[in-house]
Amino acid sequence: MTKKEKFELVENFIMENREAHYRLAYSYVRNKENALDIVQDAILKALKSIDRLEELTYMKTWFYRIVVNTAIDFIRKHRRVTVMDDDILNIHLPALKDDMIDMDLQEAVDLLPTKYKSVIILRFFEDLKIDEIAEITGENVNTIKTRLYAALKKLRIEIGEEFRL
Structure with missing residues (x-):
């Protein structure tokens, strides 16, 4: 080629x-x-x-x-x-209950260390498989699995036990 x-x-x-x-x-x-x-x-x-x-x-x-x-x-x-985007400003305005859950999730993901944030974004927001995430990040599959479970645990602690991905 x-x-x-x-x-x-x-x-x-x-x-x-x-x-x-x-x-x-x-x-x-x-x-x-x-x-x-x-x-x-x-x-x-x-x-x-x-x-x-x-x-x-x-x-x-x-x-x-x-x-x-x-x-x-x-x-x-x-x-x-930090530049505040219009969407972020809208988040801080009075919102419905569902919007509050989304805001909590976004804030919790943003608070994660980069190595955990990347795994969560690629797995759940981009719907990539574990092996694809490993390839993108340059890590092995077991490391990605460990980071994924650790990130989910951190999110559950931050948001509360009612949170399930």
């Missing part, structure tokens, strides 16, 4: 799944503009490192890994600055 053909396949994959990529980035930063910046940076990184993608069957995990790492880098660089 030529580099041009590989480039076109990656470009098509990115375009076809742009909502999922945005949603993944947004789940880390909770801000529309920052999520778009992360996706844009991830696309640029992916296109620059397209030669590292050896197996096209791993394109999804390869690109998700780039998005996750870009989001984590963004958070580290901008840790001190």
Whole structure:
């Protein structure tokens, strides 16, 4: 396969799944503009490192890994600055009971250490399998399982026993 053909396949994959990529980035930063910046940076990184993608069957995990790492880098660089998104402002307005549970869940996930937060986001918000998460994070499957169970335990403690994923 030529580099041009590989480039076109990656470009098509990115375009076809742009909502999922945005949603993944947004789940880390909770801000529309920052999520778009992360996706844009991830696309640029992916296109620059397209030669590292050896197996096209791993394109999804390869690109998700780039998005996750870009989001984590963004958070580290901008840790001190927090921009309040319109959606976040709406969360703090009077809400229905169901909205309060969602807010509690979002806040609890945001409070998790990055290694646990990544596993929860990828497993439950992106509906990825354990082995795909292991590939994206560069960890082994047993480590991901351990982190998943530890993260769920932390969430149950934070939100309360009525919480079940």
